[in-house]
Structure formats: C-alpha cells, structure tokens
Amino acid sequence: GNSVTQMEGPVTLSEEAFLTINCTYTATGYPSLFWYVQYPGEGLQLLLKATKADDKGSNKGFEATYRKETTSFHLEKGSVQVSDSAVYFCALSDFISNFGNEKLTFGTGTRLTIIP
C-alpha cells in the first residue's frame, strides 16, 4: 500500500535559518502530494500541493518539488520565522471512490520550533 516517510523531529532552528524537512513516499500510480501544517491547538491547514512530477508547490515562502525519480517531496524555506513553529505533515492522495474522494496517507509529522 501507499506510505509516507517523513523526517523525524523535533527540529529546532534559529530564526532566519534555512529549513529542510525530508519526505519520501511509496505509491502506485501518480498521487498528488501535499504539505499540511498544524499550529498548536488547531486543525491541519493545507500549506502547499503538487499534482504531477516536477511541479513545485509554494506558499508563505515554503516550497516543495514533486520528484518522481527520487519519490520525494522535501519541504524547504530559506529563512524561517518564530511564527513558523508548528507540526508539518507530508501527505499523498489516493482515490477511494468514483466521486473523486481522496484518502490522504499522512507521514508521522515533524515538530518544528524556531527560537528567536
């Protein structure tokens, strides 16, 4: 079955540091790939997505490129801020019904803490 392997945390960085959170996947077919972010006490929010190979998703300074050859979707940001402290989840989608519903398979999450 499908699976997502995500960099274990927690990750602690200083403000303005460069961030990489690794994500690799195993899937049949051509899934879409997502990064979700969870701030303390809140639900998950979509951060960015990519739907096909070589697509780059970007949002709020974060980027991730869908690499089919390495089955990876690593999250990067050039200069992190304290407000980026959160848990980040890599996920892939799989159709589960003819209505276009998608089962999201999640990684285990990476807790990121940014210190001033």
Add this chain to the structure above:
Amino acid sequence: NAGVTQTPKFQVLKTGQSMTLQCAQDMNHNSMYWYRQDPGMGLRLIYYSASEGTTDKGEVPNGYNVSRLNKREFSLRLESAAPSQTSVYFCASSEGRTKISNQPQHFGDGTRLSIL
C-alpha cells in the same frame, strides 16, 4: 467564516460509556471524513462520506459508527468506549465529485478524547 466546526473540544469518558462527536461544515462540500491522530502515527482515516446518504469504512473503523445527517453534518459515535480510543479526532471536508486528484481537505480544530 467558520469552515469545519467540531464539538466538543475536550471530553473524558469512562470505559464502556458512549458518546457522539459532532462535525459541521459550511462550505457546501460533498465529502466529509473522520480521522484520528495518535502520537508518532500521523492521521488515520476512520470513516468517510462521499456524499449525503453514503458512508464507507476507512483504515481503522472498528469500534466506531458514523452518520451523515445531511450535507452539512457528519457525526462519529463510540458505542462502548475503550482506552485504545484515547486520541485526538479530526473531521475534514472536501468538494468531492470530481476526478481531479488535487482537492485539499479542510480540517476542524479537533476533539481531544480521553478514555479512562
């Protein structure tokens, strides 16, 4: 701009008690989902509803039942709670009804449930 609303936010139950977690969305989405989030395991799909009037099992359905009351509401019921069901439960919704594989799911803030 409520999005997905879950109630209650916190609940403590004794083993064997029953309860229903409520979820409502105001985005006119067709599809709704229930997940549980456990430490080190990411999110796992319990049940989903492709559209009003239909429900299907996800990855971990045992011990749960669901009801899609109408297009807005999707409830999760624990008939006889067990300590293994201690978790954070998230409801999500998405547009559905398309075969384009890139629909984001929108999440509620979660219900933290403890079974003693």
